[in-house]
Amino acid sequence: MLGGMLSTSGRVGVTAPRITLLSAVVAYSIGATPGAPDGINMSISAGPSTTEVTLDWTGAAPPFQIFRSDAPQGLTHENNRIAETTEFSWIDLPPAGDLFFYAVAVACVPNPPEVCDGVDNDCDGIIDGPGSELSCDVPHASPVCFNGTCQIGNCDADWSDCDGDQANGCEVNTLFDRNNCGACGLVCIPGYICFSGSCDIP
Helix, strand or coil: CCCCCCEEEEEEEECCCCEEEEEEEEEEECCCCCCCCCCCEEEEEECCCCCCEEEEEECCCCCEEEEEECCCCCCCCHHHEEEEECCCEEEECCCCCCCCEEEEEECCCCCCCCCCCCCCCCCCCCCCCCCHHHHCCCCCEEEEEECCEEEEEEECCCEECCCCCCCCCCCEECCCCCCCCCCCCCCCCCCCEEECCEEECC
16 A cells, blocks of 8 residues: 655654654555555654654645654554645654654545546546536536536527526427427417427417
8 A cells, every 4th residue: 555665764863852753754645556656755854843843745736644653554544644734844743752653645546537526536636627527417508517516507509497407407498398488488378389489370
């Protein structure tokens, strides 16, 4: 499940409380294929105060999850998650201890193409980004994606959404519907038909 290499930095002495940090840095994507690159490059340094450490990283797209543990095994268990951020840096104040391991993980695993489902499928930081509407099937209309659902952008020529139901699209052909002749709600009187959007005698 690791998409990055485990690396170890030098020891950093910290006082009040006394902590000796042997910083093991792991960067990977949750749910990624074992050994797959995740694009995250992370470094760790002491400070800004004598009891804090700073994590900096580049690559991938937010949000990021940050984990800390006193052992590498099970590092990314939910119980070890200490923060979530959209930034590319994190300052941590670890508890008293002798050894800590840190991991930065990006919860978003690319699964293109982008579709209209309220999820950032291609992990570009944009939920339902451009092109997501192409996954929509809205009859007789040009669709748009709004809040994770497919909706009507514009009705096709001579078609209208007369029932207000986004799911069935623009369901009425106003050229020939005698209850919506030429426009929604325009009803032809008894004995007349709707032809080319006008009520006429058959």
